[in-house]
Amino acid sequence: MHQLTLAEIARGLADKKFSSEELTKVLLARITQLDPQLNSFISLTEELALEQAKAADARRANGESGALLGAPIAHKDLFCTQGIRTSCGSKMLDNFKAPYDATVVSKLAAAGTVTLGKTNMDEFAMGSANESSWYGAVKNPWNLEHVPGGSSGGSAAAVAARLLPAATATDTGGSIRQPAAFTNLTGLKPTYGRVSRWGMIAYASSLDQGGPLARTAEDCAILLQGMAGFDPNDSTSIDEPVPDYAAGLNGSLQGLRIGVPKEYFGAGLDPRIAELIQNSIKELQKLGAVIKEISLPNMQHAIPAYYVIAPAEASSNLSRFDGVRFGHRCADPKNLEDLYKRSRGEGFGPEVQRRIMVGAYALSAGYYDAYYLKAQKIRRLVKNDFMAAFNEVDIILGPTTPNPAWKLGAKNSDPVAAYLEDVYTITANLAGLPGLSMPAGFVDGLPVGVQLLAPYFQEGRLLNVAHQYQLNTDWHTRTPTGF
Amino acid sequence: MQWEVVIGLEIHTQLTTRSKIFSGSSTTFGSEPNTQASLIDLGMPGVLPVLNQEAVRMAVMFGLAIDAEIGQHNVFARKNYFYPDLPKGYQISQMELPIVGKGHLDIALEDGTVKRVGITRAHLEEDAGKSLHEEFSGATGIDLNRAGTPLLEIVSEPDMRSAKEAVAYVKAIHALVRYLGICDGNMAEGSLRCDCNVSIRPKGQVEFGTRCEIKNVNSFRFIEKAINSEIQRQIDLIEDGGKVIQQTRLYDPNKDETRPMRSKEEANDYRYFPDPDLLPVVIEDSFLNDVRATLPELPPQKRERFQSAFGLSAYDANVLATSREQADYFEKVAAIGGDAKQAANWVMVELGSLLNKQNLDIEDSPVSAEQLGGMLQRIKDNTISGKIAKVVFEAMANGEGSADEIIEKRGLKQVTDTGAISAVLDEMLAANAEQVEQYRAADEAKRGKMFGFFVGQAMKASKGKANPQQVNELLKSKLEG
Numbered sequence: 001m002h003q004l005t006l007a008e009i010a011r012g013l014a015d016k017k018f019s020s021e022e023l024t025k026v027l028l029a030r031i032t033q034l035d036p037q038l039n040s041f042i043s044l045t046e047e048l049a050l051e052q053a054k055a056a057d058a059r060r061a062n063g064e065s066g067a068l069l070g071a072p073i074a075h076k077d078l079f080c081t082q083g084i085r086t087s088c089g090s091k092m093l094d095n096f097k098a099p100y101d102a103t104v105v106s107k108l109a110a111a112g113t114v115t116l117g118k119t120n121m122d123e124f125a126m127g128s129a130n131e132s133s134w135y136g137a138v139k140n141p142w143n144l145e146h147v148p149g150g151s152s153g154g155s156a157a158a159v160a161a162r163l164l165p166a167a168t169a170t171d172t173g174g175s176i177r178q179p180a181a182f183t184n185l186t187g188l189k190p191t192y193g194r195v196s197r198w199g200m201i202a203y204a205s206s207l208d209q210g211g212p213l214a215r216t217a218e219d220c221a222i223l224l225q226g227m228a229g230f231d232p233n234d235s236t237s238i239d240e241p242v243p244d245y246a247a248g249l250n251g252s253l254q255g256l257r258i259g260v261p262k263e264y265f266g267a268g269l270d271p272r273i274a275e276l277i278q279n280s281i282k283e284l285q286k287l288g289a290v291i292k293e294i295s296l297p298n299m300q301h302a303i304p305a306y307y308v309i310a311p312a313e314a315s316s317n318l319s320r321f322d323g324v325r326f327g328h329r330c331a332d333p334k335n336l337e338d339l340y341k342r343s344r345g346e347g348f349g350p351e352v353q354r355r356i357m358v359g360a361y362a363l364s365a366g367y368y369d370a371y372y373l374k375a376q377k378i379r380r381l382v383k384n385d386f387m388a389a390f391n392e393v394d395i396i397l398g399p400t401t402p403n404p405a406w407k408l409g410a411k412n413s414d415p416v417a418a419y420l421e422d423v424y425t426i427t428a429n430l431a432g433l434p435g436l437s438m439p440a441g442f443v444d445g446l447p448v449g450v451q452l453l454a455p456y457f458q459e460g461r462l463l464n465v466a467h468q469y470q471l472n473t474d475w476h477t478r479t480p481t482g483f
Numbered sequence: 484m485q486w487e488v489v490i491g492l493e494i495h496t497q498l499t500t501r502s503k504i505f506s507g508s509s510t511t512f513g514s515e516p517n518t519q520a521s522l523i524d525l526g527m528p529g530v531l532p533v534l535n536q537e538a539v540r541m542a543v544m545f546g547l548a549i550d551a552e553i554g555q556h557n558v559f560a561r562k563n564y565f566y567p568d569l570p571k572g573y574q575i576s577q578m579e580l581p582i583v584g585k586g587h588l589d590i591a592l593e594d595g596t597v598k599r600v601g602i603t604r605a606h607l608e609e610d611a612g613k614s615l616h617e618e619f620s621g622a623t624g625i626d627l628n629r630a631g632t633p634l635l636e637i638v639s640e641p642d643m644r645s646a647k648e649a650v651a652y653v654k655a656i657h658a659l660v661r662y663l664g665i666c667d668g669n670m671a672e673g674s675l676r677c678d679c680n681v682s683i684r685p686k687g688q689v690e691f692g693t694r695c696e697i698k699n700v701n702s703f704r705f706i707e708k709a710i711n712s713e714i715q716r717q718i719d720l721i722e723d724g725g726k727v728i729q730q731t732r733l734y735d736p737n738k739d740e741t742r743p744m745r746s747k748e749e750a751n752d753y754r755y756f757p758d759p760d761l762l763p764v765v766i767e768d769s770f771l772n773d774v775r776a777t778l779p780e781l782p783p784q785k786r787e788r789f790q791s792a793f794g795l796s797a798y799d800a801n802v803l804a805t806s807r808e809q810a811d812y813f814e815k816v817a818a819i820g821g822d823a824k825q826a827a828n829w830v831m832v833e834l835g836s837l838l839n840k841q842n843l844d845i846e847d848s849p850v851s852a853e854q855l856g857g858m859l860q861r862i863k864d865n866t867i868s869g870k871i872a873k874v875v876f877e878a879m880a881n882g883e884g885s886a887d888e889i890i891e892k893r894g895l896k897q898v899t900d901t902g903a904i905s906a907v908l909d910e911m912l913a914a915n916a917e918q919v920e921q922y923r924a925a926d927e928a929k930r931g932k933m934f935g936f937f938v939g940q941a942m943k944a945s946k947g948k949a950n951p952q953q954v955n956e957l958l959k960s961k962l963e964g
Contacts (some may be wrong), residue, residue: 078529079529080528080529086528086529088528093528096528098527098528098529099522099527100522100527102529197529197531198529198530198531199529199530200529201528201529202528202529202760204759205759205760206759232533233531233533234531234533235531235532235533235534235760235761235762236531236759236760236761236762312756313756313759315563315754316561316563316572316573316754316756318572319563319565319571319572319573320526320528320570320571320572321528322565322567322572324567324570324625325525325526325570325625326527326528336567340565360754363563363754363755363756364752364754365752365754368754368755368756372756
């Protein structure tokens with residue numbers, strides 16, 4: 001039963017092969033049994049899950065239907081869940097029970113999903129290995145000595161290990177796509193503004209975007225359908241109709257123009273990954289796609305620009321964690337300054353503190369123009385590169401990551417080395433474009449992802465291409481040993 | 484040394500929107516602490532701001548009223564600093580690209596001249612909460628009801644040259660925002676607060692002196708006193724060989740002195756950057772035109788019209804145009820009473836002192852404009868004299884009804900029958916035969932004085948009801964004859 005995808009679960013529930021309650025119990029037992037190896041959950045919400053499962057079964061009995069009605073999922077622990085701890089992977093919020101639901105959470109609950117728990121993540125979504133979590137590192141189910149990627153490492157590891165079929169995640173610089181690549185999943189970062197950020201604890205507001213992590217493109221379509229849409233509570237949410245993603249999965253790829261940026265295949269890319277990407281290109285050519293080499297000349301500037309903008313926004317976004325109204329407060333503060341310094345010093349881990357410092361520095365008087373403004377200019381150039389490219393092609397394709405998942409602790413002493421691993425993913429965040437990662441094979445037993453990028457609001461095109469690819473390949477069906 | 488004073492003001496006006504600038508919470512003053520603080524006002528993790536369009540409309544109204552450029556492309560920025568009453572650790576404000584650009588306001592000075600004060604900019608921002616130090620021993624309470632209340636911060640050019648000019652400017656802004664209905668102007672509740680930048684320079688010098696900012700002064704009287712005491716402090720300091728240091732100061736009304744604020748803000752670096760949670764606000768021409776169409780007649784235009792249409796003095800016109808309510812009241816009285824100058828006098832003098840005595844606003848006046856206008860009609864048509872009118876006015880103030888009712892009930896109608904007046908005069912003159920003799924023997928100069936005595940006696944004899952003009956004429960002929 002744990003091997004079922006969201007699409008299969010929907011059919012099983014509709015055909016009364018099992019109830020949501022039965023499925024929920026199976027998965028909760030599986031999580032209890034297997035998750036200690038992975039550490040993919042911060043909180044389990046068993047009571048809520050059983051209550052929601054029963055309610056979903058009752059709704060089905062009353063004649064309701066829906067692809068998500070009774071579907072078990074989990075939320076990355078930065079989506080606020082009313083009355084349930086929402087920790088952001090941080091000691092700072094270990095005691096924080098959100099007083100409200102994020103829009104994503106309430107929309108999915110209304111669609112009938114069953115929340116099994118809250119998944120582990122890099123602290124405040126800052127990291128690409130899920131090692132900065134205050135709740136400990138998450139292990140990659142494909143090799144427990146390796147990282148699952150981050151920051152949505154908990155969601156990715158749990159779905160990859162078949163603890164549940166799908167989970168919500170967020171992507172600020174690759175935090176959905178990179179863990180998807182590292183754990184053999186399909187993950188979609190939607191267009192900026194497609195999914196509401198209300199109740200999604202901010203890392204970098206202009207880059208953050210929620211999206212689905214699942215095993216198949218079809219499941220991503222189902223989950224995204226429940227997450228996407230305009231939200232008047234989020235001023236950056238865009239009032240654009242949400243298409244029927246599942247209905248668009250079966251379009252033909254005949255004549256699809258795929259752009260392959262030459263900059264993606266330079267030094268730094270593991271040649272074995274390059275080969276797997278070429279294989280996926282051949283697969284898509286067989287389906288009728290036309291390949292075209294393109295150029296994204298400003299890609300090389302994207303990492304420094306990203307690591308100015310994201311920390312700058314973070315330094316301000318995280319100011320509200322001051323020990324005054326919620327979250328960690330130091331013991332016996334002597335005065336206001338002591339309260340601030342110790343509450344924040346004790347509550348935030350080293351990577352979060354590092355990024356706050358970098359961001360505050362970049363915004364300081366005298367440095368603002370040289371760092372923040374320059375980074376914003378690069379951001380525009382990166383966006384312009386994509387706009388020009390999308391005049392010629394329908395999809396851009398390349399590797400999701402330059403290397404497969406590294407060993408736990410391997411990059412702890414060198415944060416910049418870890419930052420460089422984001423080279424292929426962060427441009428989509430800077431430009432606000434939708435991007436998807438899907439399984440493309442294995443290197444040394446570790447999964448490799450291929451990334452697809454599309455113009456604004458063309459999530460449907462990404463899902464269509466990925467689904468057609470998955471109908472003709474079986475990488476996505478591989479299950480890690482022991483799970 | 485002759486010193487010249489240079490003053491520029493930053494005025495924070497709370498806009499009278501029903502809800503806050505970025506949340507749906509109410510902005511009502513004086514509620515129980517933290518009962519008007521939503522998740523957004525508390526700065527909860529994950530919450531996002533949504534701009535209240537009404538605040539934008541009000542800011543645009545102000546901009547149009549001061550003839551300013553309105554920013555077409557508006558950006559909100561974060562001003563980052565830590566303080567317990569600032570829940571997010573940043574204030575959403577505007578740095579570059581404020582909504583209201585350069586404009587100006589003409590203010591009437593006491594001597595009747597008009598001075599043009601430049602306004603550098605006005606921008607929208609959110610108010611902070613309040614720290615309550617008194618009720619919590621050894622701790623500080625935080626009330627976030629005020630957090631997120633929309634503010635329009637109005638920054639003037641350093642155009643004022645005395646404390647009196649500064650006060651005149653604040654009064655003009657106060658009048659303007661109330662005219663526009665965008666701020667209630669209640670300074671005691673902090674709806675309008677003022678930061679005063681003060682410097683001095685030797686007369687004739689072009690460069691400005693070093694300025695000090697007096698924070699948060701909240702009454703007209705204190706603004707004048709605070710500025711004057713700061714001017715004196717700076718003069719004393721420089722004349723004693725010292726130097727003014729640029730700093731933020733607070734005014735202590737009890738000691739009538741300014742003193743430096745705690746130096747918590749040394750080397751301010753607010754790390755301003757555009758707020759990524761809010762999109763730029765684009766103001767379309769059609770919106771500007773819609774707002775322009777709703778602008779009421781403003782004090783300067785009203786002042787001018789009162790002078791040209793009613794022949795009022797610049798001073799009177801200015802006083803009457805101070806508030807929209809007072810101007811409306813005056814115009815109504817003038818229209819009903821048929822004599823604008825009389826109306827101006829009655830509104831400013833008798834009604835003014837009545838309201839002052841009872842500490843009432845003109846909206847709550849016990850004498851309505853209809854009543855006062857009705858009374859002026861009776862003066863005009865000689866039903867009552869100006870003197871009797873004061874009695875009628877007092878009775879109206881006591882709620883005895885309309886002028887006509889009071890005149891009728893109390894029998895105050897003026898006597899205009901020449902025969903009747905003549906009879907009263909004859910009787911009075913007979914009773915004062917000795918004075919009549921003296922009068923007739925006196926020279927021109929003395930007669931003038933004595934004539935008043937007879938008028939007084941005549942009015943007394945008629946219980947004030949005889950038409951004074953007729954009394955004058957008849958008396959003159961009788962005494963001369």
